[in-house]
Amino acid sequence: MTDAPYVPPKVWTWNKENGGQFANINRPIAGPTHDKELPVGTHPLQLYSLATPNGVKVTVMLEELLALGHKGAEYDAWLIRIGNGDQFGSGFVDINPNSKIPALMDRSGPEPIRVFESGSILFYLAEKFGAFLPKDIKTRTEAMSWLFWQMGSAPYLGGGFGHFYAYAPTKIEYAIDRFAMETKRQLDVLDRRLADNEYLAGKDYTIADIAVWPWYGALARGLVYGAGEFLSVQDYKNVQRWTDQIAKRPAVKRGRMVNRVSGDPASQLHERHDASDFETKTQDKLVPAT
16 A cells, blocks of 8 residues: 655645654744854854855865965854754854854954855955955956855755755655756766866866865765765766865865864864864864763
8 A cells, every 4th residue: 555645735834843864953933942152262253163065165265264374264163063953042043043054253343243154154254355256357257156056056966965865764766866867967067167177267266166165076076975876976077176176275174174073083173263273172182071
């Protein structure tokens, strides 16, 4: 006996969890669920995040700025455990009413400035420090176009393909096929662009690469959703060249470690408050709590 096909009701109501890995934090309303102030460190920039692809964008950007000598880019990175619902604390919602990581507070001026949404944070930092965003209008526009391409495309990869392939409580062939097709189309878009360009905006590494790499670079290296073989990621040769080139950058290696809570303990720096933390405070060097 098969289950009857689902027929949507006339009016949708939330009367049960939808299952899946993130069911405990999904809800149809915004706003805080509890009162909790956020910690504040000593640096001009205060980042509240987790090393998801969106979080990695910002930590890579900050580490790249520091590598260029921008001392004003020093930052404290505080861990937000989204599986525990930290993003619904009142302090976090005050910075990002959308309750998504990453969220940034710039306390370098007379009044703090909040910045939320990863693309907005990258653009804000590029403008603030005059780095990783070209000055000439043509190349600058190309970089911004690819930045916005990522903002519009990644939900199909993460919330679409990633969810139904890796996280949904049941495997739905139609949904997986639909989003696998779109993900491969996006990889082809990138592959064609990178066939004739070293980076997405042209010859220079920009915030466009910093935004796209944590999503599609990780996918091309088979690091997300366990889907490398399924999507034949090895076929996208230009994407492979690009992602390997970026992965070798020292600032990228550091940025990937910040707020990471999975994988090799040596790659996990739960919080970052000083450059020396990369050498002394990764999880392999800390005594486990008893």
